[in-house]
Amino acid sequence: MTANKQFALTALACLLGGAPLVANAAATIIVVNADGPGEGFNDPTPVAPIGGNSGTTLGQQRLIAFQTAADLWGAKLNSAVPIRIKSNFDPLTCDANSATLGAAGPLEVGSDFRGAPRRGTWYHGALANKIIGTDDFAGRPVIQARFNSNLGTENCLAGGGFYLGLDGQHNGKTDLVGVLLHEFGHGLGFSNLTNGQTGRRLSTGKPSAWDYHMLDLTTNKLWSAMTDAERKASGINSRNLVWVGANVTREVPNVLRNGVPQLRITAPLTLAGNLLAGAADFGAPLTASGLSGTIAKLSDQADGTGLACTPLTAANAVAVQGKLALIDRGTCTFSIKVKNAQDAGAIGVIIADNVAGSPPPGLAGSDPTITIPAARITKADADRIKTRLNSAGAVKATLGLNNNLRAGADTQGRVMMFTPNPYQPGSSVSHFDTSAKPDLLMEPQDTEEVKRSVDTPQDLTYPLLRDLGW
Numbered sequence: 316m317t318a319n320k321q322f323a324l325t326a327l328a329c330l331l332g333g334a335p336l337v338a339n340a341a342a343t344i345i346v347v348n349a350d351g352p353g354e355g356f357n358d359p360t361p362v363a364p365i366g367g368n369s370g371t372t373l374g375q376q377r378l379i380a381f382q383t384a385a386d387l388w389g390a391k392l393n394s395a396v397p398i399r400i401k402s403n404f405d406p407l408t409c410d411a412n413s414a415t416l417g418a419a420g421p422l423e424v425g426s427d428f429r430g431a432p433r434r435g436t437w438y439h440g441a442l443a444n445k446i447i448g449t450d451d452f453a454g455r456p457v458i459q460a461r462f463n464s465n466l467g468t469e470n471c472l473a474g475g476g477f478y479l480g481l482d483g484q485h486n487g488k489t490d491l492v493g494v495l496l497h498e499f500g501h502g503l504g505f506s507n508l509t510n511g512q513t514g515r516r517l518s519t520g521k522p523s524a525w526d527y528h529m530l531d532l533t534t535n536k537l538w539s540a541m542t543d544a545e546r547k548a549s550g551i552n553s554r555n556l557v558w559v560g561a562n563v564t565r566e567v568p569n570v571l572r573n574g575v576p577q578l579r580i581t582a583p584l585t586l587a588g589n590l591l592a593g594a595a596d597f598g599a600p601l602t603a604s605g606l607s608g609t610i611a612k613l614s615d616q617a618d619g620t621g622l623a624c625t626p627l628t629a630a631n632a633v634a635v636q637g638k639l640a641l642i643d644r645g646t647c648t649f650s651i652k653v654k655n656a657q658d659a660g661a662i663g664v665i666i667a668d669n670v671a672g673s674p675p676p677g678l679a680g681s682d683p684t685i686t687i688p689a690a691r692i693t694k695a696d697a698d699r700i701k702t703r704l705n706s707a708g709a710v711k712a713t714l715g716l717n718n719n720l721r722a723g724a725d726t727q728g729r730v731m732m733f734t735p736n737p738y739q740p741g742s743s744v745s746h747f748d749t750s751a752k753p754d755l756l757m758e759p760q761d762t763e764e765v766k767r768s769v770d771t772p773q774d775l776t777y778p779l780l781r782d783l784g785w
């Protein structure tokens with residue numbers, strides 16, 4: 316599926332309170348149908364049973380999928396208070412190529428309730444109730460979930476749509492139960508109540524429990540100790556914001572695998588070092604031993620850039636043969652560039668980004684005939700290499716994986732949060748970074764690799780909720 320499937324968060328409201336304590340095992344999650352007659356969960360369109368979902372109308376099947384995801388979370392959590400989720404299917408933002416699948420967030424938050432782990436701190440309502448042991452919100456839903464009723468129709472990822480089966484066999488459609496696990500995670504606690512875009516705290520200026528667990532590696536400050544301006548800067552400090560909660564950090568070695576893409580420059584000494592790289596979705600995977608070679612800069616444009624959007628000239632083919640070809644981003648797809656370099660005899664491809672920014676994203680695309688590895692480096696790093704090559708000096712490098720680091724964690728093994736620059740409202744800060752491997756449930760985009768699991772050894776979502784007090 317080439318579609319850009321983006322999760323999003325909803326805005327939230329707030330209240331507070333206090334009451335006595337009870338313990339229990341597991342939690343009951345109640346899906347509250349908030350749709351009107353004949354629409355959403357009440358859509359009477361007849362449907363055939365699918366993948367273990369026995370509903371006979373579209374509305375029934377939607378509700379059964381919601382309750383299935385709710386029950387998966389309920390089996391994992393521990394709360395004496397039923398968790399009510401106000402749920403709707405409504406027309407949400409979409410076009411032919413991208414869509415908002417759905418969004419969820421807390422409807423209620425609490426602070427300074429009995430048993431609160433920290434004073435003067437906001438907690439998601441579902442977690443507040445769990446800690447208090449009785450319902451502090453008078454039976455009102457504590458989470459809101461809205462999903463896109465138009466998904467799969469014309470001009471809304473046409474031909475796609477939600478798979479309503481319960482067995483995960485979604486075959487190119489969007490697995491609703493899997494997406495719900497993600498979104499319910501936001502509602503239960505996996506979302507910062509402090510605004511990452513402005514740095515501003517929720518009403519009355521109290522920090523969120525979340526703020527005590529995010530550490531900026533540049534300032535070495537927790538979000539709870541920062542000014543608004545510092546938080547705003549930290550929210551776009553790419554790959555420099557980590558989660559320091561003990562439960563998550565303990566489980567990182569059991570979930571994330573070793574291997575961070577890198578281009579290691581071995582000569583000349585003035586350039587030697589490890590450069591960040593973004594791996595390709597196609598071609599040979601990067602390895603720990605790496606692919607070593609001399610870098611050859613392609614040049615097929617009047618201004619000296621090398622786009623490789625057409626088969627290479629004889630002269631350029633000679634230049635890149637047996638080498639790591641340095642090719643500029645732009646004009647055509649990455650896979651076209653890499654294929655042209657491969658056809659000319661290059662052993663690997665380094666794409667030089669053409670816009671400033673770090674870290675370098677991966678290279679999207681697919682072409683099963685590509686057998687050489689490829690990766691992207693930043694414009695700044697590429698410019699330094701080009702300067703050397705233009706002065707007739709050689710540059711030698713190894714393209715591969717740094718196996719001393721876990722994918723998605725920092726040098727101390729702490730998971731990184733999603734902090735692209737520019738800021739992405741609804742996604743930044745309140746997700747794990749997209750460099751995590753394997754892909755985690757709470758990354759901002761849905762991928763085929765994400766498992767229907769909220770806990771180890773596949774995932775770190777539940778350990779993060781545990782850090783917050785679940």
Ligand SMILES: [Zn+2]
Nearest residue numbers: 322323746759
């Ligand atoms: Zn999300």
